[in-house]
Amino acid sequence: MKKRQFLKVFSVATVGAMALSSGVWSCAGADSKHKLKNWAWIHPLETADPAHSADEWKKLLNNLKKWGIDSALLLTQNTKIIGEVLPIAKEAALELHAWIIALNWPDKTTMKEHPSWYVVNGKGESCIEKPAYVDDYNWLCPSNPEVIEFMKKRVQELCVIDGLAGVHLDYIRYPDVVLAPEHKAKYTIPQDDLVHPMADYCYCEVCRSQFKKLSGMDPLTIPDQATNQAWLNFRYDSVTHLVGELYDVAHKGGKVLSAAVFPTPYLSKFRVRQDWIKWKLDSVMTMIYHRYEGQPVEWIETATREGVEALAGKIPYYSGLHLAQLTPKELGVATKLSLKAGASGIVVFPGNKMDEAYWRSMKEGLI
Ligand SMILES: [Zn+2]
DSSP, X not given: OOHHHHHHHHTOOOOOOGGGSTTSBOOTTSOTTSBOOOEEEEOOTXXXXXXXXXXXXXXXXXXXXXXXXXXXXXXXXXXXXXXXXXXXHHHTTOEEEEEEEOSBOOOHHHHHHOGGGBOBBTTXXXXXXXXXXXXXXXXXXXXXXXXXXXXXXXXXXXXXXXXXXXXXXXXXXXXXXXXXXHHHTTSSSOOSSSOOGGGOBOOSHHHHHHHHHHHSOOTTTOTTTTTOHHHHHHHHHHHXXXXXXXXXXXXXXXXXXXXXXXXXXXXXXXXXXXXXXXXXXXXXXXXXXXXXXXXXXXXXXXXXXXXXXXXXXXXXXXXXXXXXXXXXXXXXXXXXXXXXXXXXXXXXXXXXXXXXXXXXXXXXXXX
16 A cells, blocks of 8 residues: 555545536535535556556546546645646546645655654654654644745645646644544554543644743643643644635635545544634535444434534535445445535545446435
């Protein structure tokens, strides 16, 4: 499995007939404020063909369009790949967004030149030397002004690309504080749902000094580190602030901004400190990967409803569905449940795995 595929799978941490795609209001039960729209998270085709030939792209994008997908989220920051794919997407009448990995940044040069940009855990250990869970769990600190500038520059670089519809943020969060049950079982870590210092971030100099200014306390020495509300809020707000800055950059550059987030507002705050209900975004895509949470397919409806109700129509909500966790038949069920609970559409992950069988079932779910 390629690293990014692994990370995406790990990260629970990313269709109607033509007539059902853009331009048609969502069906009964869905949030009537927003149009029905379906998306696909797609990986670049480097694995199949290092040259990722135009023919390969053409086949994938035309198929996605045929299968009722309106917008593709392409996992790359590489402007050359985006430039190659854009005209093909345009010809297929598919909207293209650049899907980027935001804060998980295991880049050797950045780690060497800017070690202070990286998060530090509750034991005072940098994620560079002691990453949690896996070797490349090297994460940038969202509170650090230099990191914010760095992130703004990354979004800015994408804004100059003509024809690109938007930027899609993934890994816009802290490292997992408490893993979902299916992931937790794979590691020799405490199997409870408590916050442990080894996975509790961030206690870097910047965070400590900013929080001290705000509250008079040093988070490293407070007795209720795991539960202190002001300290929890500081972390939620830190990511919310970064997203707001990136939203302004994207909009100034004529692009929309969306994000992939954890499955429900509660679980997002609990597992990775994403308070996405408050984020400045144009749309949000939840990764409702039910199996990671040990839940049945029906839970997709519960999770969707929780998010849709919390957003109260502020922005469109799309249920992200993991094809590896769903049979074709279940994709139809999950699609139906998502729309019933108020989603404005679905996002399939990964779009590269879509086929006729999935499509037929998904179409039924959209009716
Ligand atoms: Zn920090």
